Amino acid sequence: MRRMAAVKNYAGSVYGGLGHLLKLYCESQQFDVPDDLLAVQNLERFDYVIWRDLLERLYARHPQIGLGLRIAEYVQPKHLGILAYIALSCESLGEALRRYEDLHRLIYDGSPLKVELVSGYFSIHWEEPELHPTQLTDEIAIALMVQFLQQFLCQDAIQLHEVHFINSAPKDTQVYERYFRCRVRFSQAKTQILIPLHERNKLVGNADHTLQQLLMQQAHALLQQLPQSSQLDQRLQQAILKGLQKNDYQIDQIATQLGLSVRQLQRHLQQQNMTFQQRIQQVRFMLATEYLKDPHLSLRDIALLLCYSEQSAFQRAFKLWSGTTPQQWREQHDNH
Structure with missing residues (x-):
């Protein structure tokens, strides 16, 4: 029975909107929607391990390099919940990233996320989790953030410096470099995004501090x-x-x-x-x-x-x- 103890580290949950996003992707590709994906559609949150296994099962049925990037292309603010609307009420990318660091658990309550200054770059990275992440869970976490920032947040495109993954490189790394429009490295020490510091001044389209204060109260609750x-x-x-x-x-x-x-x-x-x-x-x-x-x-x-x-x-x-x-x-x- 020693093996039972090996799964004790499973913890954490994800925002229910991610289940809606995955269903939207399946429907857009005319894939059958699995019953266990339908089962989480009405949940405010659900276990991280269910999210991971849903992604793995989708990949097993429809294998393709960069699946997480393709799913992320369908993201809308509603899929990320209150944190997306708080980011949209910020004045700049730098402010939005600080809010994201403080409140990221509202989307994914698992491994801690850090935003740090490293040699002229913002490093957005995830601390080593105990949840057995896969390339797919890592790439969708990064792609969701980048897609949201690029599509909804700033008036001008955000230039990334590099994206790093701890997993080994797939056969075609160009899929990732085309998506992120920067160098993508694999087999790295940590999963992270590096954004040049000067990008922090990029303006958000609809800054609204009154709305932000109301949303922040709700988010902290x-x-x-x-x-x-x-x-x-x-x-x-x-x-x-x-x-x-x-x-x-x-x-x-x-x-x-x-x-x-x-x-x-x-x-x-x-x-x-x-x-x-x-x-x-x-x-x-x-x-x-x-x-x-x-x-x-x-x-x-x-x-x-x-x-x-x-x-x-x-x-x-x-x-x-x-x-x-x-x-x-x-x-x-x-x-x-």
């Missing part, structure tokens, strides 16, 4: 909710993980471990448009995808680890979660 919300969700996930280890994960047991009544726990889940059983299945699915990446674990082993008495029950459940069988999923992901 939302920000204060995040730690408590994600803390409880993380504790709930941990309790379910431990319960699955012991084959003891009834709602009354889990609620007691969290110091809540069953009704309080149900109310918390209702606020996320979710039932306790759905949360159990989310954790099972998350674990299943991790276990399937381990070639030493048989499907029967995985079924037992997830507390299924029969392998066939696990296979039916996995088909409902992902639209594919566990064996098909394993084959699709054996190169990633």
Whole structure:
């Protein structure tokens, strides 16, 4: 059962608008919209690991270099929520970047984002997360920011100096250089964007300090909710993980471990448009995808680890979660 502990670092959530963006992209390409993408459409926020797996599954079905860049081309301010409208109310790019650093968790509450001055450049980079990012999650995070800045924020185009990725280079790096219009380096120490300092004076089209003050009050209120919300969700996930280890994960047991009544726990889940059983299945699915990446674990082993008495029950459940069988999923992901 040692492997259970390996997923304890999964934490964080993303703004629900990113789910809307992904659905819009699928529809624009006339792709089938997966059921688990439809399932997050009404959520204010959803787990980072679901976002990552949605992207990976989309890539597995429709592989193409720079998929994150293509998705980002469809971004609208509404997909980024209140932070986008705060940025639009700023006077300059420099001010907007400071707001972004302070409030970025409203879009993605995971690894910390930093905006620092480095040798004549703004360095916008993500601290080393514990969430197992992929090239796809990294490139879409950067592309969403750049697309929004270029398309909606400043009156004049913003010149980037370089973009860095920690992942190794794909076969065609020109896809990235055409998109970002600058040099793109791979296998770097950190994922970051470098913007020349003089770009900070680029003007935003609709500066409105009165509106910004109102939006900032609302944003800080939302920000204060995040730690408590994600803390409880993380504790709930941990309790379910431990319960699955012991084959003891009834709602009354889990609620007691969290110091809540069953009704309080149900109310918390209702606020996320979710039932306790759905949360159990989310954790099972998350674990299943991790276990399937381990070639030493048989499907029967995985079924037992997830507390299924029969392998066939696990296979039916996995088909409902992902639209594919566990064996098909394993084959699709054996190169990633």
